[in-house]
Amino acid sequence: QSVLTQPPSVSGAPGQRVTISCSGSSSNIGAGYDVHWYQQLPGTAPKLLIYGNNNRPSGVPDRLSGSKSGTSASLAITGLQAGDEADYYCQSYDTSLGDWVFGGGTRLTVL
């Protein structure tokens, strides 16, 4: 059972907008710790997509954006493309555990 909760799967048609939610608690996201998002294409290592809730590393397109409110965060992808098909993970820090914590991952399917 992951500390952060994500939906197992989401889907959308090419060109559409999808969001992936990440639910935490008062000891992690709700405590003010930043949320980061990773994309993992099949058979590859995770890649940082969003850091510090809503910042994109260089090279990440502005079709991707992150937000955070209360004990939850979300990743939005607009203009969905076939190449966006991947697993997406949120990550934060939990002050009760003293650990980096991850969501269970969400598989994005482009219809």
Add this chain to the structure above:
Amino acid sequence: QVQLVESGGGLVNPGGSLRLSCAASGFTFTDYHMTWIRQAPGKGLEWVSYISSSGHTIKSPDSVKGRFTISRDNGKNSLYLQMNSLKVEDTAVYYCARVPATCSRCGDHWGQGTLVTVSS
């Protein structure tokens, strides 16, 4: 460009030991904290260990505390993970990742991973 290359994975019996290495290049290794993260087959990501740039601060979750030891050799631009008393549930791909100053608890560059299989 930033490159992280893990090595040392393989098949080991339960109770055995293994030492993973991560060779870093393309950046000033001494400027960055580093971390190990693993992924069991078909499962999600799990943080394994963290070490500060100087090596003076080390953190790890209870699941590996007392069994796994992270270390670094700044002279060799290398990160290590000594794994002892291995359990079947430690089977996973192990990734090393760089921790940037822009987010003190995230990994901005990851290696390709090395597979550790614990089985008799």
